[in-house]
Amino acid sequence: MSEVSECAVERETEHDQLLFDVFAQRCPSRATLEHLTGRWGVLAMAALHDGTFRFNELRRRVHGVSEKMLAQTLQALERDGFVHREAQHTIPPKVEYSLTDRGKRTAALLVELIHDVEAQMPDVIAANQRYDAAKNG
Amino acid sequence: MSEVSECAVERETEHDQLLFDVFAQRCPSRATLEHLTGRWGVLAMAALHDGTFRFNELRRRVHGVSEKMLAQTLQALERDGFVHREAQHTIPPKVEYSLTDRGKRTAALLVELIHDVEAQMPDVIAANQRYDAAKNG
DNA sequence: CGGGATCCTTTAGGATACTG
DNA sequence: CAGTATCCTAAAGGATCCCG
Numbered sequence: 001m002s003e004v005s006e007c008a009v010e011r012e013t014e015h016d017q018l019l020f021d022v023f024a025q026r027c028p029s030r031a032t033l034e035h036l037t038g039r040w041g042v043l044a045m046a047a048l049h050d051g052t053f054r055f056n057e058l059r060r061r062v063h064g065v066s067e068k069m070l071a072q073t074l075q076a077l078e079r080d081g082f083v084h085r086e087a088q089h090t091i092p093p094k095v096e097y098s099l100t101d102r103g104k105r106t107a108a109l110l111v112e113l114i115h116d117v118e119a120q121m122p123d124v125i126a127a128n129q130r131y132d133a134a135k136n137g
Numbered sequence: 138m139s140e141v142s143e144c145a146v147e148r149e150t151e152h153d154q155l156l157f158d159v160f161a162q163r164c165p166s167r168a169t170l171e172h173l174t175g176r177w178g179v180l181a182m183a184a185l186h187d188g189t190f191r192f193n194e195l196r197r198r199v200h201g202v203s204e205k206m207l208a209q210t211l212q213a214l215e216r217d218g219f220v221h222r223e224a225q226h227t228i229p230p231k232v233e234y235s236l237t238d239r240g241k242r243t244a245a246l247l248v249e250l251i252h253d254v255e256a257q258m259p260d261v262i263a264a265n266q267r268y269d270a271a272k273n274g
Numbered sequence: 275c276g277g278g279a280t281c282c283t284t285t286a287g288g289a290t291a292c293t294g
Numbered sequence: 295c296a297g298t299a300t301c302c303t304a305a306a307g308g309a310t311c312c313c314g
Contacts, residue, residue, distance in 0.1 A: 071278085
């Protein structure tokens, strides 16, 4: 978690080299990508794309996430600078989460991806059935 | 894995309702999304975005993936209709993987995301250091 | 209310050996 | 070569309790 290995070697202009960092496993960009694309990361980013929310509001928006996982996910995203956390040290405490400017840009890409997948779902379900039929037939 | 629950209830035009399926945990779109955004899914899709490859070629392109996980990942993506698998029943066998038309569109979004993250890495690393310093200081 | 700490279960994932 | 099967370990993830 705290390992920050150097991997910004010489970057050629070729596409293969452009993707080098992500394909190489010891690179921090892979970890960052996983924070965003992980099971709860995408959903948290998409939820925050709609505005500012408190912890338990987010929990209700992202169905099925546990307290532990939401806290963990938000911390990783905050550490990477995608999410901003505004805490009031009152009792009871009030903490508001929102996207940073960088986070907003990236969240837009993720929302685009979600919409793309949503739109394809009928095709995906059909493909699943064809695949399973071909396998069991 | 084989549960295909219905979730295409009434879909309103509101943004919240548009995202409903993905936020609801029992929906197949979440599973599909995870196939694409999972640890090896993104990398496999990005690798295939560059062309057609054989199994072991892909294994070399996606550093660190085991045989088992690559096979599993490709099967999920094939089942969802993102990846096409062309097998020749010769000895030794020859199997070629490529993206379907749907897969190409979605892979483009994923590659865009990867490039976005790559471009942000200097900022992310700086944010990480700020976060850690604030926590330990 | 927003977490942290603890404990426990489930899944992901790697290593190896084997087969058509 | 392209997997499958088996076994095993590490990590993800959930439930519960607690505290400011």
